[in-house]
Amino acid sequence: MRITIELQRSRRERALSSALSWWESLRPDGWDLHEHLGAPDVNASTAHEKQLAVAVARAVEVGAL
Numbered sequence: 530m531r532i533t534i535e536l537q538r539s540r541r542e543r544a545l546s547s548a549l550s551w552w553e554s555l556r557p558d559g560w561d562l563h564e565h566l567g568a569p570d571v572n573a574s575t576a577h578e579k580q581l582a583v584a585v586a587r588a589v590e591v592g593a594l
Contacts, residue, residue: 552585
């Protein structure tokens with residue numbers, strides 16, 4: 530398979546979209562985005578999940594996601 534710029538962009542977008550969907554799935558019922566940004570690692574289990582949750586939230590805050 531030939532790796533093209535388009536393929537790289539598509540895979541990047543898919544990865545970012547998946548990370549955002551995963552993070553949103555952790556949001557407790559009744560919480561809005563502002564509350565979730567205040568405690569981005571809520572419902573994350575492991576240290577790695579918490580680290581990823583915080584990274585996704587920071588990206589959301591600055592409009593990168």
